[in-house]
Structures are given as structure tokens and as C-alpha cells.
Amino acid sequence: MNFAAKMKKMWRSQPLLSVGLALVLLILVQTVVMTIEFTLSFAPEFVFDVKLKNFDSFGAWGQKLITNWRNILLNNSYVGMIALAMTFVIISGGIDLSVGSMLVAVGAMVMVLINTKEAGILTSLGITGIPAVVIGVALGLLLGYLLGNLNGIIISKGRVPPFIVTLGTMMMFRSVTQYFMQTRKGAALPTAFKNISKLQIGGNMVLPIIYWLLLAVILYVVARHTVFGRHVYAVGSNERTAKLSGINVDRVKRRVYALTGVIVAFAAMVQVARIGSMDYASAGSGYEMDAIASVIIGGTAMSGGSGSVFGTLLGTLTLAVMNNLLTLMGVDPFLREAFKGAIVVAAVLLQRKEKQA
Amino acid sequence: MLKMLGIHKAFDETKVLQDVDFCVNPGEIHALIGENGAGKSTLMNILGGVLLCDSGKILLNGKDVRFLRPKDAMDAGIAFIHQELNLINDLTVYENIFIGRELKNRAGFVDKKEMIRRSAALLERMGVSLDPNTMVKTLDASYKQIVEIARALMMEAKLIIMDEPTTSLTDVEIKVVFSLMRTLKKQGVSIIFISHKLGEILEICDAYTVLRDGRVVRSASVENATADELAYHMVGHPVRTEQLQTGKKHGKEILRGEKLCGRGFENVDFVLHSGEIVGFTGLLGDGRSELFSAVFGAEKLQGGKLYLEGIPVRIDSPIAAKKLGIGYVPRNRKENGILKDMSILDNGTLVTLEKYSKGVISSRLQRGEFDTMGKRLRIKMSSAAHKITSLSGGNQQKVVLSKWLAAKPKVLIFDNPTQGVDVGAKEDIYDIIVSLAKEGVGVVILSSESQEMMRLCDRAHVMYHGKCAGVMQRGEMSEYEIMLLATGGREVKA
Numbered sequence: 001m002n003f004a005a006k007m008k009k010m011w012r013s014q015p016l017l018s019v020g021l022a023l024v025l026l027i028l029v030q031t032v033v034m035t036i037e038f039t040l041s042f043a044p045e046f047v048f049d050v051k052l053k054n055f056d057s058f059g060a061w062g063q064k065l066i067t068n069w070r071n072i073l074l075n076n077s078y079v080g081m082i083a084l085a086m087t088f089v090i091i092s093g094g095i096d097l098s099v100g101s102m103l104v105a106v107g108a109m110v111m112v113l114i115n116t117k118e119a120g121i122l123t124s125l126g127i128t129g130i131p132a133v134v135i136g137v138a139l140g141l142l143l144g145y146l147l148g149n150l151n152g153i154i155i156s157k158g159r160v161p162p163f164i165v166t167l168g169t170m171m172m173f174r175s176v177t178q179y180f181m182q183t184r185k186g187a188a189l190p191t192a193f194k195n196i197s198k199l200q201i202g203g204n205m206v207l208p209i210i211y212w213l214l215l216a217v218i219l220y221v222v223a224r225h226t227v228f229g230r231h232v233y234a235v236g237s238n239e240r241t242a243k244l245s246g247i248n249v250d251r252v253k254r255r256v257y258a259l260t261g262v263i264v265a266f267a268a269m270v271q272v273a274r275i276g277s278m279d280y281a282s283a284g285s286g287y288e289m290d291a292i293a294s295v296i297i298g299g300t301a302m303s304g305g306s307g308s309v310f311g312t313l314l315g316t317l318t319l320a321v322m323n324n325l326l327t328l329m330g331v332d333p334f335l336r337e338a339f340k341g342a343i344v345v346a347a348v349l350l351q352r353k354e355k356q357a
Numbered sequence: 358m359l360k361m362l363g364i365h366k367a368f369d370e371t372k373v374l375q376d377v378d379f380c381v382n383p384g385e386i387h388a389l390i391g392e393n394g395a396g397k398s399t400l401m402n403i404l405g406g407v408l409l410c411d412s413g414k415i416l417l418n419g420k421d422v423r424f425l426r427p428k429d430a431m432d433a434g435i436a437f438i439h440q441e442l443n444l445i446n447d448l449t450v451y452e453n454i455f456i457g458r459e460l461k462n463r464a465g466f467v468d469k470k471e472m473i474r475r476s477a478a479l480l481e482r483m484g485v486s487l488d489p490n491t492m493v494k495t496l497d498a499s500y501k502q503i504v505e506i507a508r509a510l511m512m513e514a515k516l517i518i519m520d521e522p523t524t525s526l527t528d529v530e531i532k533v534v535f536s537l538m539r540t541l542k543k544q545g546v547s548i549i550f551i552s553h554k555l556g557e558i559l560e561i562c563d564a565y566t567v568l569r570d571g572r573v574v575r576s577a578s579v580e581n582a583t584a585d586e587l588a589y590h591m592v593g594h595p596v597r598t599e600q601l602q603t604g605k606k607h608g609k610e611i612l613r614g615e616k617l618c619g620r621g622f623e624n625v626d627f628v629l630h631s632g633e634i635v636g637f638t639g640l641l642g643d644g645r646s647e648l649f650s651a652v653f654g655a656e657k658l659q660g661g662k663l664y665l666e667g668i669p670v671r672i673d674s675p676i677a678a679k680k681l682g683i684g685y686v687p688r689n690r691k692e693n694g695i696l697k698d699m700s701i702l703d704n705g706t707l708v709t710l711e712k713y714s715k716g717v718i719s720s721r722l723q724r725g726e727f728d729t730m731g732k733r734l735r736i737k738m739s740s741a742a743h744k745i746t747s748l749s750g751g752n753q754q755k756v757v758l759s760k761w762l763a764a765k766p767k768v769l770i771f772d773n774p775t776q777g778v779d780v781g782a783k784e785d786i787y788d789i790i791v792s793l794a795k796e797g798v799g800v801v802i803l804s805s806e807s808q809e810m811m812r813l814c815d816r817a818h819v820m821y822h823g824k825c826a827g828v829m830q831r832g833e834m835s836e837y838e839i840m841l842l843a844t845g846g847r848e849v850k851a
Binding site: 221225226227230231233234236237238240241242243244245246247248301305306 | 653655675676678679680685687692693694695696697698699703707708710711714716717718720760764
């Protein structure tokens with residue numbers, strides 16, 4: 001077999017190859033664009049000047065590159081985590097549109113709980129400092145679990161399509177949150193809570209990135225090497241076969257949405273801890289679409305049954321790097337969404353399998 | 358009429374067809390037989406324009422033709438009726454017959470009246486009483502087959518390819534389809550008939566061609582041929598047809614049903630002892646599948662009592678059935694049996710995953726058990742990590758079976774265990790069923806093949822319209838008796 005045929009076969013059999021290549025390409029272009037920009041800003045009159053070889057400016061260039069990467073990863077860590085959870089949902093044959101609203105609901109509740117001003121519920125009960133943060137985080141995760149479980153129960157017991165259920169809860173979660181938060185604007189968060197994201201390691205704020213990558217590793221193992229993970233694939237591949245094999249299909253589905261709820265809750269707290277506030281009308285909106293886009297670019301089929309956590313990680317990175325590249329190149333923000341959309345469609349086109357005999 | 362000469366086809370490096378010659382005469386019913394993976398489907402897909410051949414010629418009425426798309430083949434008068442029927446369930450019979458070729462009236466709207474009229478006329482000419490306005494989803498499998506044939510005739514097909522048309526049909530329904538095939542033959546239509554059922558080939562076909570490992574091993578007239586001979590050519594060695602005895606005294610009672618009622622069946626009694634093979638047969642829609650779906654908890658049992666080892670039990674879900682030690686290998690493997698996206702290993706260990714896991718699944722335990730199972734069942738595969746869809750039908754069925762064997766059930770229910778399975782794999786599956794019974798498992802077999810009942814079962818229940826029409830012991834069974842009971846030809850015993 002010649003080289004071209006071998007490449008073609010690999011391309012077909014490894015759905016992630018195309019995404020991986022696209023990502024590498026994007027990163028290369030991005031680095032080049034950054035370097036040009038950097039050189040221009042440093043010595044506008046001598047674009048191709050030897051000054052780059054100067055150690056100082058080289059160090060500055062490296063520093064800028066690292067900062068840029070840190071920002072990319074930081075800004076995408078929340079969506080990245082949600083996309084990891086969404087991978088499970090989509091592999092199971094479902095969809096969860098409510099993640100963005102859920103993020104707001106959890107974020108709001110946690111802030112109301114741990115606000116250090118008098119309005120803070122825990123503060124008014126006399127609980128402050130570390131205990132307040134621990135309780136706040138625990139209740140936040142619990143709320144995520146409950147909201148996710150609510151989706152899961154309606155979907156599995158009520159036999160309502162996930163799209164409809166989560167479309168409904170998407171509206172409900174945000175609307176109810178906004179209603180309750182009308183009079184509770186402006187919260188001061190304890191440092192201990194902020195440190196969830198802001199604690200510096202080696203002089204850099206990298207914790208959200210570490211959470212994201214750690215979660216990716218954990219969920220990778222869960223998907224591939226646990227009974228729950230394999231059952232998720234089984235349910236998504238053929239629900240009837242799964243049922244006839246004695247798998248508790250309803251329980252698997254419920255757990256998938258509950259897991260998503262918990263991860264969304266975690267992402268919400270990481271985001272609130274970093275930013276220190278939350279706009280209840282707009283925070284998290286569009287996250288569901290970005291998460292779904294990441295999952296799809298990562299080679300997971302909307303029909304369920306196949307896909308991977310690692311692919312989703314690549315998917316999120318691809319979107320992130322592209323967005324960054326467009327910003328660097330000065331593309332109008334209104335146009336960036338179009339590129340995002342194009343890349344989703346292109347990814348699916350590239351990964352589509354050869355017509356089966 | 359049709360000549361395919363020197364056809365070669367390879368997928369990557371696997372040669373699927375090598376120098377195949379295949380000829381069909383006008384008004385001939387020509388059987389194309391061979392084990393799964395012998396290349397039958399590939400050959401027919403080439404003829405139907407689904408695949409392109411690497412080299413070779415297709416001559417239709419002496420003219421050299423080349424089909425690049427299914428539509429080219431259709432335009433040339435070749436209709437392909439796939440094993441999985443290509444009907445749209447939510448449309449009516451006439452809409453399906455005319456799909457893609459709808460008639461329009463002068464205003465440009467679809468001409469319903471004319472389509473209904475022509476469909477009715479065609480169905481009448483075919484000798485079928487079927488209202489063209491019926492929704493397809495309400496039809497039985499045999500009538501769906503008939504609608505497919507009607508569609509082929511409506512586009513004036515001269516050659517119809519029928520891929521295993523009878524696997525989901527009952528004996529009576531098969532007769533309906535056969536008489537239609539004979540009518541078509543008289544009108545000069547040629548039919549290529551793909552089937553694993555050798556008896557049917559002898560009954561209906563004029564000529565046969567046997568493929569083995571991508572080559573034609575024999576092509577001859579059906580006259581004077583015997584089933585043994587056909588089977589011999591297919592597998593390349595003689596095939597057993599003798600009865601399979603468990604040769605062991607049956608143990609204690611394991612499963613007993615009393616006056617079981619549910620959707621599609623009523624007042625059925627049965628007893629199953631350890632080491633016993635009990636069969637349920639009848640026509641399609643006789644209620645046996647519904648009955649055992651309900652016993653397994655996949656459907657609702659509306660009345661009656663179930664006893665497991667003498668103790669009354671309630672089984673309201675497959676989860677409960679699994680816990681009690683009841684296993685179920687369902688019919689329609691594609692819809693109910695396999696997970697098409699997953700590996701052979703995942704499929705073969707699906708039921709017992711918990712067993713290998715302490716938080717994280719030990720792939721050593723999982724692989725170990727599956728390898729043992731794979732050897733016992735003689736599953737032919739290059740690697741358990743490949744997708745299950747890379748296997749032939751027979752091997753897929755063995756994988757489905759292995760997931761339940763791993764659970765070591767007390768009772769194992771098989772619904773149509775040899776559906777779409779070739780002769781060799783069929784014998785392997787029979788061997789496994791007999792060896793399970795020898796180990797003391799109580800086996801229930803649901804099948805509409807009387808041969809299967811007679812060869813395997815210690816006792817056979819014949820169902821008719823949801824009721825048990827009669828019970829026969831081994832030795833009392835004959836195809837005639839079974840048919841008589843299954844068609845309601847004998848009064849239901851009180």
C-alpha cells in the first residue's frame with residue numbers, strides 16, 4: 001500500500017487525527033502571528049531586524065507567548081470542564097442545554113451564602129472564614145447535583161426527550177435565579193473562597209487550568225475503565241440492547257445528568273472565585289453551545305454511542321486557539337462566531353466515515 | 358439475461374471476490390448461497406450499483422453496463438430488496454410503492470387517486486389482498502416484504518434481488534411470498550434469491566450458485582440437487598443433520614409459569630427443568646416472543662404466576678431477571694442484541710461488567726473471561742478490540758451469547774438463535790445449547806423453524822394466536838404435526 005492510501009486509511013480510522021492536525025496548524029499560525037505582532041511592536045521600523053536574536057527581547061517574546069497561552073487556557077477552563085461533562089451526556093445519546101443557566105443558579109446561590117456582608121446567609125448565621133467556604137462549596141455542589149438529577153429524572157422516568165427537558169430547565173434555572181437575585185446585588189467574597197482560583201502557584205494563577213486538566217484525566221478513566229462509563233456508551237449505542245442486557249438504563253441516564261450538574265457547579269464556583277462577581281443575565285449564556293461544539297469537534301457523534309473525553313479536550317482547545325488567533329489578527333468580534341460555526345461543520349465533514357458497504 | 362464475468366473486488370487488502378462469474382437466465386429464480394462472509398452481499402451490491410467492482414464486466418441482455426449509483430441499476434430494471442427492508446413506516450402502502458417516483462397531476466400536486474388506483478391494481482395482479490391506504494407500520498413482516506416486491510414491480514424491474522427475504526417470515530407467510538415469486542417468474546421476471554434455508558432453495562429455485570471465500574465453487578441446476586449436497590458445497594465438508602440429544606436425565610424444576618397473560622398471549626402454562634431444552638414454536642405473531650419478553654421482565658406480565666425453583670417470583674425488569682439468574686438472547690440481533698459502536702470485547706462482557714470491577718474495570722479479568730468464552734464458542738476474530746460490526750452474523754450472534762454465558766444463568770432464553778446465521782455457525786450454536794443443557798442450565802428456544810424444534814428440543818410447545826395449541830415430546834414431533842397445530846388446524850386442547 002502506498003503512503004497516500006495509508007494516510008487515508010489512518011485518517012478514516014482515527015477520527016481525532018484531523019482535529020489534532022488542525023489544532024497543530026492553528027497553533028503554528030498563531031505563534032507566527034504573535035511573533036510578527038511582537039516584532040512589529042518592538043521595532044516597527046525594522047520588521048526583520050536581527051534584534052529578535054537579542055536575548056532580552058527573545059525572553060520577552062517567550063514571556064508574552066506563555067502569558068497568552070495561560071490566558072487562553074484560563075478563559076476556557078470553565079467551558080472546558082462543562083464540555084467534558086457534556087461528552088458523557090452526548091455519548092449517552094442525550095443533550096443538556098441547561099448547563100449555562102445551571103452555572104448561574106449555582107454561582108448565585110453560593111454568593112448569597114458566603115457573602116461577607118450582612119446579606120450573606122452564612123455570615124448572618126455567624127459562620128465565617130474557612131467553615132463558611134467549605135459549607136458554601138458543599139451546598140453549591142449539592143445544588144448542581146440536584147438540578148442535574150432533576151433533568152435526569154424527568155428524562156428517564158418521564159420519558160421526555162432530553163432536548164425538550166433541558167430547554168425547559170434552561171429557561172427555568174436562569175429566570176428563577178434572576179428573580180431571586182434582583183435585590184441581592186453586589187457581594188463581597190471571602191479571600192479563602194477566591195483562593196479556589198486565585199491562589200498563585202509559582203507566581204501565576206493556574207489553578208483553574210489544573211482543575212480542568214485533572215478533571216479531563218479523571219473523566220477519561222471514568223469513561224473508559226469504569227462500569228458506569230461503559231454503560232454510558234452502551235446506553236447511547238443501543239438503549240434496547242442495554243436494557244435487555246440487564247443494565248439499569250434509567251439509572252445510567254440519571255447519573256449522567258447528575259454528574260453534569262456537579263461538574264457545572266464546580267465550574268461555576270471556579271469562575272465566581274476568579275471573577276468575584278456574576279452577571280446573572282449573561283453569565284454562562286452560550287456555554288451550552290460552546291460545550292456542544294467542543295464535543296462535536298472532538299469527534300463525538302450526536303447520535304451517541306461513540307466519542308471520547310480526550311477528543312473533547314482537543315475540541316475545546318481548537319476553538320480556543322482559533323478564537324485567540326482571530327483576536328490577534330484583529331478580526332471583528334461579530335465575525336468570530338462565524339468562524340466558530342464554520343469549524344464545527346468542517347470538523348464533522350472531515351470526520352465523516354466512508355460510506356459503508 | 359444477466360452475465361457478470363470475472364468480477365474482482367477487494368477491500369483494502371482483503372480480497373472479497375475473485376474471478377466470479379454469475380449468470381441468470383430470463384424468468385429464472387436463481388439461488389445465490391454461501392456462508393456469511395463468502396461474498397454474496399458484495400456481489401449483489403456491485404450488481405445493485407452500491408459498490409464498484411475493481412475489475413470485471415456486467416452484461417445485461419448482451420449490453421455492457423456499468424452501474425455507478427443504485428439509481429443506474431434501478432433504471433436498468435434491477436431492483437434490490439435488502440434484508441433490512443427499506444420501507445418508511447410512517448407512510449402508507451401506496452406512498453411507499455411510489456416513493457421517489459410519485460405521480461403528479463396537472464396542477465403539480467401528487468396524484469393520490471391515480472397512485473392508489475394503480476397500487477390496488479398491482480396488488481390485485483399479485484394476488485394479495487391489501488388496502489393501499491394501510492400504514493406500513495401496522496403491517497406484518499411478510500406484508501412489508503410484499504410491499505417491497507410491489508415497489509420493484511411498479512418500477513418495472515426485470516430482475517429482482519431478494520436478500521434473505523424469508524428470515525423473519527413464518528412458514529405460512531413464506532408460502533405467500535413463494536407463490537408470488539412463481540407468478541412473477543411466469544411473467545418473465547428473473548429473481549436472485551439469497552438464503553441460508555436450503556429447503557426453500559430446493560423448493561423454489563431453478564438454479565443455484567455457491568460462493569465460498571469469494572470464489573464460485575459450483576453453479577448448476579437445482580434439479581436432482583439435495584440439501585446435503587448444497588450444504589456440502591457451502592462449507593466444503595459434510596454437515597450433520599441428526600438429532601442432538603442431551604443424553605442426561607433432567608434435574609429438578611427451575612422455572613414454571615402458570616396461566617401467564619399479557620399483551621399477545623394468554624393462559625400459557627409451562628415447566629422447565631434443569632438440563633432441559635424446551636421449545637416454543639408457531640407462526641409469526643403467535644405470542645411466543647411477547648411471552649418470554651414478559652418472563653424476562655422486558656414487557657409487562659399482566660396475569661399468572663412465575664415460580665423459580667418452586668418459589669413465586671415477580672420479574673418486573675430485565676435487571677430483576679438477571680439477578681434471579683435468567684438470561685435472554687433476543688431476536689433481531691441488530692436492533693436488540695448488539696451495540697454497533699462498541700468493540701467485540703465490550704459487547705461480549707456487557708452483562709457482567711460489574712464482576713470485573715473494583716471501582717475501575719480490570720481489563721485482565723475482563724479479557725481473560727472473554728477469551729475463554731471466545732474459545733468455547735469458536736468466535737472467529739482477529740482481535741477483540743475490533744468493532745462488533747466487523748464480524749459476520751454468526752460470529753456476532755456468538756458474541757451476544759457469550760455475554761450471557763459469562764453471567765452463568767440458571768435459565769437461558771433464546772429467541773430465534775440462528776437468525777441470519779450460516780450453516781457452520783448454526784451447528785456451533787446448537788453445540789453450545791446442548792452443552793449448556795448438559796451443565797444443568799434450563800434452556801428455552803423460540804423458533805419458527807420446525808427443524809430446529811425437532812433437532813434440539815426435549816419438548817415443544819406450539820403456539821397459536823397467543824395460546825398454547827399443543828405440547829409434543831421429543832420423538833412425537835413432526836413438521837406436519839407442528840404445522841397443523843401452528844395454523845390452528847387442530848382444536849386447542851382444553
